[in-house]
Amino acid sequence: MKSSSMSSSSAPPPARQALIPNDDSTPAASSQSMIRSAMSAPYLERDEERALAVRWKEKQDPDALHKITSAHMRLVISMAGRFRKYKLPMNDLIQEGYVGLLEAAARFEPEREVRFSTYASWWIRASMQDYILRNWSIVRGGTSSAQKALFFNLRRLRSKLAQEDQAMSKAQIYKAISAELGVSSRDVEFMDSRLSGPDSSLSASMNGDEVGSSQKIDFLIDENPLQDEVVESVIDMERRVSWLRVALDALNERELHIIRERRLEDEGITLEALGQKLGISKERVRQIESRAIEKLKIALLDQHEMAAYQA
Secondary structure, eight states: OOOTTSOTTOOOOOOOOTTSOOSSSOHHHHHHHHHHHHHHSOOOOHHHHHHHHHHHHHHOOHHHHHHHHHHTHHHHHHHHHHTGGGOOOHHHHHHHHHHHHHHHHHHOOTTSSOOHHHHHHHHHHHHHHHHHHHHOGGGTTOOSHHHHHHHHHHHHHHHHHHHHOTTOOHHHHHHHHHHHHTOOHHHHHHHHHHHHSOOHHHHHHSOSSOOOHHHHGGGSOOOSOOTHHHHHHHHHHHHHHHHHHHHHTTSOHHHHHHHIIIIISSSOOOHHHHHHHHTSOHHHHHHHHHHHHHHHHHHHHHHOTTGGGOO
């Protein structure tokens, strides 16, 4: 499925740059080295970012690529921190995120009015999630879109439901999650039991050598919110707004008017009131609205076929 914001003719991602340490240091040491390097890199202003993106796209200037990726490694670090709960080496998560960053650089279209961080965040997340799916034995037997959505959303939905209604039983929570994600309650229960327990294949593959206590800190679950999660929530919002703007272009003038009046205003107008304004029946308004919503769904799926991954 082709994305309207991704160029199918783009060159493949370039080889990994020197941003990723490749030495014999411990995982903790190399992770800390990457984090220090990422946090010390300068931020890019919009005009500078666009100029560098144009240089990379049109001239394949490696210096431009290096500056863009260096400035956005802090985004990779932030996302890697969010995925630490899956107990995979932080160093590996960062490297996989960097692969996604390179993919974004290869496909980014600077002429579009979108910041690179907004575009790159999707590719970084997708690269890390693919890595997790390849390495967690828990999901090797089930990699459908629904199973992937369950894997990445179970903890969040379980916590949300428990907070909204503390009287809900575990069975009721499983049933609600199964309805939300389109899987069976049995699948939810099984996944919950596995996520709550150890995955022995992971602990064996973290490092060939004995891992000391100073190194294990990188693999522990951190329940505290990360500072960068606030920034990432803004990035997520910007991305969704960007997706919606592109999708709205698929609508004709009347469909767009109805969607704006019914769905995008703080207080949507009723079918009957809108029908009176347009001089048509409320049933006709409903039909046009339904058709417009279907168009939007198709347009959004066409932009991002991996939407089920989103956490």
